[in-house]
Amino acid sequence: MKPMNLIAGASALALAAASEETRGRRFTTDGLQTYDKATIDSTGAFLNGELERLDQTLHMPLVSYTWARDIDLREDVTIADEASSFTNSSFASPGGNKPRGKSWAAKTTNATPGISLDIGKTANPLTLWAEEVGWTLPELESASKLGRPVDQQKYNGMQLKWNMDIDEQVYVGDTQLNFSGLFNNASVTANAVANGALGSKLWTKKTPDEILADVNTLLNNVWEASGWAQMPDQLRLPPTQYSYIVSQKVSNAGNVSILKFLQENNILKTSEGRDLNILPQKWLIGAATGGTIGVADGHNRMTAYTKNPDMVRFPLTLLNRTPIENRGLWQITTYYCRLGVVEFVYPETVQYADGIG
Numbered sequence: 001m002k003p004m005n006l007i008a009g010a011s012a013l014a015l016a017a018a019s020e021e022t023r024g025r026r027f028t029t030d031g032l033q034t035y036d037k038a039t040i041d042s043t044g045a046f047l048n049g050e051l052e053r054l055d056q057t058l059h060m061p062l063v064s065y066t067w068a069r070d071i072d073l074r075e076d077v078t079i080a081d082e083a084s085s086f087t088n089s090s091f092a093s094p095g096g097n098k099p100r101g102k103s104w105a106a107k108t109t110n111a112t113p114g115i116s117l118d119i120g121k122t123a124n125p126l127t128l129w130a131e132e133v134g135w136t137l138p139e140l141e142s143a144s145k146l147g148r149p150v151d152q153q154k155y156n157g158m159q160l161k162w163n164m165d166i167d168e169q170v171y172v173g174d175t176q177l178n179f180s181g182l183f184n185n186a187s188v189t190a191n192a193v194a195n196g197a198l199g200s201k202l203w204t205k206k207t208p209d210e211i212l213a214d215v216n217t218l219l220n221n222v223w224e225a226s227g228w229a230q231m232p233d234q235l236r237l238p239p240t241q242y243s244y245i246v247s248q249k250v251s252n253a254g255n256v257s258i259l260k261f262l263q264e265n266n267i268l269k270t271s272e273g274r275d276l277n278i279l280p281q282k283w284l285i286g287a288a289t290g291g292t293i294g295v296a297d298g299h300n301r302m303t304a305y306t307k308n309p310d311m312v313r314f315p316l317t318l319l320n321r322t323p324i325e326n327r328g329l330w331q332i333t334t335y336y337c338r339l340g341v342v343e344f345v346y347p348e349t350v351q352y353a354d355g356i357g
Contacts, residue, residue, distance in 0.1 A: 219232055
């Protein structure tokens, strides 16, 4: 049996250790102290962070940009250009015997109808975009020693900003410069969807057949507006409505989602055998008339268009940079390009449907 004084001494040491641990602090046998709870004298680790495993991966901010997925670029523009433009040609020709008839002609005719041509030009500015990237030589050396090069990290940050700015410019334009984008252009027709059997426009209150009717109505409206020449092959939905049609089945007895039902029964698939590309898009939240973009207030919008540079496109120049400039301890370079405005070559091939959620 151990002597009582030894037992009491051990208890006192245990209580003291517990008290120190509670305060987040430990003492080593050589009189040194550390605030690291995991530090134990017998391991031989005496410095803060010595047993810490640091993940060297650069974790970027959680952002999403999809502009490269949803629109084609107009790549003939250069950094020297200050505007991008395109033309639309209109033709007119009277008939032969009747002004609206065919161009019939007799063998002895002396009045032959001809073609009239009108060329209209649409121009939009190409705005200069620039972002400076710089670092000092001491912080560059320090970051290199740590294995986290500051120049690469700042370059990644610049590219993130570039992509985010293009994303906003493509989809909704810029309010400060009064530019519109793919989802809020004033020249594009916007109609409200019809009420369902329950008296609501919301997709959560509609049957799969009523949702299909909304989609087919939008596709048919674009098809009709283009003179039955072009049916859209792209459909973009707000994330909430997209998630709903993915998760909801057509019926309790079936195993097909509403999304699959729409993909197989839309008029593009049934008439031309082509697939309708249905994807979610965050910039459609609040994009409907009366809403605020990005605010889920029930004013969501559905958009149908054709992904083709002959129909709609975005002018963008290559991203360039200046030579690295030394200013005292600083090294600085500037990345720059020009961002255009979404060009609706044929605005009748795009339409919006509002009120789905």
